[in-house]
Amino acid sequence: MFNHNLIDIVKNTCFILLTISLLFGCSSEGKKQDALQVPDSVINEGILEISNEAMQDIIQNISSPVEIAAKIKASGIPFSKKYLAPTDKVSSYNTNLQQSIALGIFGADLGYLNMYNKTGQVLDYISSIKKLADYIKVGQFFDFSTLKRLATNNTNLDSLMYISVHSFNQMDDYLRKNNRGNLSALIIAGVWLEGVYMISQVATDYPDPEMSEKVGEQKIILGDLMLILKNYSKDPNFTKYLEDFEKIREVFRPVKISYEMGEPEAVEQDGMLVIIQNEKSIVHITDEQLALITKTVNDIRNKLINN
Amino acid sequence: MKKVFLITLFLSLGFLAVVKMEAQTTAKLVEMCTKSAGDDATYLKDFVVELEAAGSNEKPPVAKFSMVLSKNNVYRFTVCNAGDSEGKAVIQLFDMNRLLGSSYNAATGQEYQSFNFQCQKTGVYHVFINFVDGKKGSAVGILSFIKTL
Numbered sequence: 441m442f443n444h445n446l447i448d449i450v451k452n453t454c455f456i457l458l459t460i461s462l463l464f465g466c467s468s469e470g471k472k473q474d475a476l477q478v479p480d481s482v483i484n485e486g487i488l489e490i491s492n493e494a495m496q497d498i499i500q501n502i503s504s505p506v507e508i509a510a511k512i513k514a515s516g517i518p519f520s521k522k523y524l525a526p527t528d529k530v531s532s533y534n535t536n537l538q539q540s541i542a543l544g545i546f547g548a549d550l551g552y553l554n555m556y557n558k559t560g561q562v563l564d565y566i567s568s569i570k571k572l573a574d575y576i577k578v579g580q581f582f583d584f585s586t587l588k589r590l591a592t593n594n595t596n597l598d599s600l601m602y603i604s605v606h607s608f609n610q611m612d613d614y615l616r617k618n619n620r621g622n623l624s625a626l627i628i629a630g631v632w633l634e635g636v637y638m639i640s641q642v643a644t645d646y647p648d649p650e651m652s653e654k655v656g657e658q659k660i661i662l663g664d665l666m667l668i669l670k671n672y673s674k675d676p677n678f679t680k681y682l683e684d685f686e687k688i689r690e691v692f693r694p695v696k697i698s699y700e701m702g703e704p705e706a707v708e709q710d711g712m713l714v715i716i717q718n719e720k721s722i723v724h725i726t727d728e729q730l731a732l733i734t735k736t737v738n739d740i741r742n743k744l745i746n747n
Numbered sequence: 748m749k750k751v752f753l754i755t756l757f758l759s760l761g762f763l764a765v766v767k768m769e770a771q772t773t774a775k776l777v778e779m780c781t782k783s784a785g786d787d788a789t790y791l792k793d794f795v796v797e798l799e800a801a802g803s804n805e806k807p808p809v810a811k812f813s814m815v816l817s818k819n820n821v822y823r824f825t826v827c828n829a830g831d832s833e834g835k836a837v838i839q840l841f842d843m844n845r846l847l848g849s850s851y852n853a854a855t856g857q858e859y860q861s862f863n864f865q866c867q868k869t870g871v872y873h874v875f876i877n878f879v880d881g882k883k884g885s886a887v888g889i890l891s892f893i894k895t896l
Contacts (some may be wrong), residue, residue: 504791506892507817514895602781602790609792650819661815664871699868704847713862715840715848721818721868743804 446534505551506525506605508635510656511641512552520558523638524549525745530628532747536576537677540623541744543572544630547608552638554601562591562600573611576623581610622672626681630744632658632665637741640734655733656725657693691736696724772829773887780827780887784861788823794876796836796888801881814890818869821893825861826850826876829885834878836873837884840864841873843876851879863893 525545533539550565566587573579583603590600608627615624636658645652662685669685672678702718777793784790798809816822826838835858837851850859878884 504892506789507789507820507895510892511820511895512787533789598789602778604775605790606793653818657818660869664815702867704845706848709863713848713850713859715862715864717847717865717867719868721841722872 505548505608505631505635506555506601508548508654509552509555509640510640513555515642515646515648515651516547517642517646519558521550521561523641524561524565524632525741527564529745529747530568530571533572533575534544535677536623537626537681538744538747539572539575539635540626541681542628543576543611544567544627544632545634545741545745546572546630547604547627548631548634548638550604554604559591559600563588566591566604576615576620578614580613581614582607594630622675622678625668625672627667628682629669629685632661633737633741635743636688636733636737640730640737644732644734652725652727652730653723655730656692656695656723657697657721659697659723660694660721662689684744688733688736688740691729691732692727694726695740698722698724773861776827776829776887777889780889781891783827784823784825784889784891787893788825788889789893790889791822791889791892794874794888794890796876797885798834798878798883800833800883805881805888807877807881809875812874812876812888813871814874815837815870816864816866818867819896820866821896822866823849823861823889823891823893824848824863824864824874825889825891827860827887827889829887832878832886834880834882834884836884836888837877837879837889839875839877841875843871847872865896 525542527546530542533542545567546565550562550569553559553562553565566582566584570579570582570584573582587600587603587607590603608631612627615621615627621681636655639651639657639658643655666685666689669678669682674684698721700720700722702720704718705716707714707716755847773795774811776788777795781790781793790885792812792814794810798808798810801807824838824840826836828834828836835851837849839849840847840862848862848864850862851857874888874890876888
């Protein structure tokens with residue numbers, strides 16, 4: 441009798457525990473994501489040289505797909521499809537690392553398309569991004585149906601931009617918190633690479649000291665990006681990406697950046713507090729350096745997107 | 748035994764509903780704060796903050812975030828308190844170790860929901876969010892892009 445009851449109690453306890461674990465594993469937004477089947481090769485543990493906390497500090501908003509596109513548009517340069525990566529090879533990216541860097545590249549392109557309100561072409565890019573995000577198991581953060589609706593209706597372009605950028609932030613955040621920072625690093629690298637590609641192509645097509653300076657100042661951002669990428673240098677699959685970005689760093693090395701000191705000022709303009717920074721960074725870049733950067737970035741970016 | 752199971756199930760579902768509601772509330776606060784940044788602002792990043800009250804003789808807790816800002820761009824920093832937040836959130840922008848701007852001037856008591864930053868130096872900047880008088884609170888900070896100079 442006692443043994444029979446004991447078996448029943450154990451059975452019932454196991455059943456309750458299993459039910460609770462299933463419930464918590466399936467219903468909470470965060471835990472649901474943990475339950476996804478992620479291949480072991482994607483999870484990256486134990487090779488970080490700097491702490492996750494320090495990584496979080498470095499990695500936030502290192503490059504935004506919006507800012508470079510805004511700079512190009514504000515300079516009066518017309519939209520050109522030639523600055524965009526072709527989407528026809530998406531299915532041929534067959535490793536998570538390839539998919540991640542492509543995701544970043546297409547994310548930057550989406551920022552450029554959104555900035556110019558090219559909603560007709562946005563659909564192609566959001567479909568490709570959704571595919572890539574699904575491949576690396578972060579598709580749940582990419583609100584494809586809403587983006588598709590906004591792009592199709594050609595309305596509420598602010599929301600289109602907001603959801604696009606917010607989706608990328610969420611994917612990045614989730615990957616970092618789930619020991620898949622290697623993929624997050626490559627997405628960020630992809631966004632940055634495509635941004636430099638665009639601005640260097642524009643600087644070549646429409647020579648202008650401000651555009652050249654914009655290319656040159658990427659040296660500062662590249663320094664931080666390399667810190668992130670080097671964290672995964674012990675992963676043999678990651679090495680080729682690191683080598684590519686090292687080549688880019690080499691061509692940026694001769695670019696000089698100087699600083700002019702100054703104290704910030706706070707003024708009120710139309711009720712808005714405005715902080716004017718008087719400390720300045722000044723970029724010194726020659727035409728030869730610009731040409732070499734443009735060529736190197738172009739070659740590496742094309743190699744990566746052409747697989 | 749069935750009773751125990753039903754109670755456990757009920758409590759679990761209740762807990763999950765709360766978790767989901769909190770996530771939705773945060774998402775709504777981010778969206779609302781993004782809108783309150785203004786029509787001229789393009790969302791770049793959100794900073795969701797939930798801090799406990801400072802203990803006696805303790806420094807007020809601060810949430811820190813780092814980001815790269817680029818020269819010749821104007822950015823806007825906006826802060827919004829959650830409806831149930833006890834404390835008022837303050838968003839501050841730092842260079843390496845120098846305070847550049849704050850949504851709250853402790854000397855005058857002047858508060859701003861947003862402030863603009865005209866960036867002249869590309870580099871890493873730090874956003875700090877804390878609550879006035881070290882109170883417990885939850886809030887969202889938004890970094891937006893306004894224009895290139």
